[in-house]
């Protein structure tokens with residue numbers, strides 16, 4: 001049984017009489033313990049897709065199953081309990097600005113009714129896992145982007161979720177920090193065996209950390225499968241474009257030039 | 264200055280503070296939930312309810328568009344009904360509250376709207392309920408704006424309570440009107456004005472200190 005199963009998912013937004021199709025008939029299965037990449041251009045529908053996984057966005061058609069449980073049938077309260085078992089991190093971190101680092105990590109535990117002392121102990125464990133144990137009294141405004149994302153990761157893991165959703169988690173970070181955060185995610189994956197879903201528009205993120213990848217193009221699933229296979233033999237135009245973009249950016253970053261630029 | 268005048272001024276201060284604090288507290292008891300309601304049911308709120316929002320919005324705008332002095336007179340029957348008389352400090356609290364509550368609701372709504380929607384989304388993703396989002400996210404993250412709003416509202420109510428002195432509201436405004444306007448004793452009027460300014464400054468200073476003291480955004484650690 002897949003940990004996450006998306007079946008015939010369609011999402012339409014109605015804005016002032018116009019209907020925008022953000023996602024169209026998406027089918028996707030993510031297995032336990034995988035690091036699954038979802039890649040696409042800006043506006044492709046990636047965020048909508050990842051927000052459908054924890055039902056922050058309800059599908060217009062189709063269904064999402066977590067551990068075989070169809071989210072469509074859940075009551076609001078059950079849905080909230082399900083959400084508390086799925087961690088999520090974001091591009092702009094979304095930390096509580098008026099809470100200390102420790103307070104932020106305690107927050108989901110507090111929501112779940114965990115006792116204060118117990119929550120603090122658990123939060124400290126997590127902060128040492130993301131190597132921020134010396135920052136527990138700091139406030140988000142005093143942290144760098146990479147540190148903020150570490151706090152967000154600790155916070156997302158506080159309730160011991162089996163799934164971690166990452167929506168462009170490294171897109172606001174510089175290349176070094178991106179690498180550090182990706183390494184941290186890898187480490188966490190190895191230590192906890194957690195299933196990780198990584199949304200990104202950068203192929204380099206996918207190639208450095210993901211086992212499998214789905215390519216979203218204009219709200220549709222263009223292609224999905226093992227990263228190595230897709231990288232070796234892309235079938236869809238969207239995949240080819242993303243890969244060639246990746247290669248040319250790799251080349252230019254390493255001092256090579258495009259052939260057409262040399263003429 | 265004789266003892267009688269000093270006593271009168273002290274009583275004036277007491278009545279003014281009584282009216283101001285009383286109307287702020289009752290005003291917030293009504294305006295804070297009202298403002299949260301507006302935020303929650305608004306277009307970008309947690310549970311948009313266009314009908315409810317428009318009704319609240321309408322009531323708010325109507326009351327806020329009536330000048331306070333006119334509201335004071337319009338509400339005399341209601342004040343009599345609630346307090347038993349239409350003059351004096353306690354009676355003045357009624358129109359002050361009715362004038363302040365919609366204003367407070369707006370101030371609260373605006374403060375909550377400043378909270379980053381991403382943070383609310385993150386809380387939802389953690390399984391927070393609407394009530395938890397209101398009390399643990401919105402009111403906490405917006406506290407600087409809420410306290411600043413509270414301070415400004417208190418200052419305005421201090422001014423309005425003085426204004427109500429012209430129709431027998433009691434307090435420093437009452438003294439200023441009686442001595443300055445009817446008896447041409449400008450020395451007493453000037454003292455009351457200075458007292459009002461001093462009280463206003465203290466409110467502002469304390470309020471702003473608390474607001475910035477509780478703000479952890481863009482500040483050194485503590």
Ligand SMILES: Nc1ncnc2c1ncn2[C@@H]1O[C@H](COP(=O)(O)OP(=O)(O)O)[C@@H](O)[C@H]1O
Nearest residue numbers: 013015020022041042043044045046047048049
């Ligand atoms: N709440 C919304 N209301 C209306 N349209 C939306 C909303 N959220 C997303 N969309 C639209 O859906 C499409 C996909 O958006 P999104 O999932 O954010 O893309 P991505 O994350 O891949 O950049 C876009 O065309 C966007 O404008």
Ligand SMILES: [Mg+2]
Nearest residue numbers: 046047048168
């Ligand atoms: Mg996005």
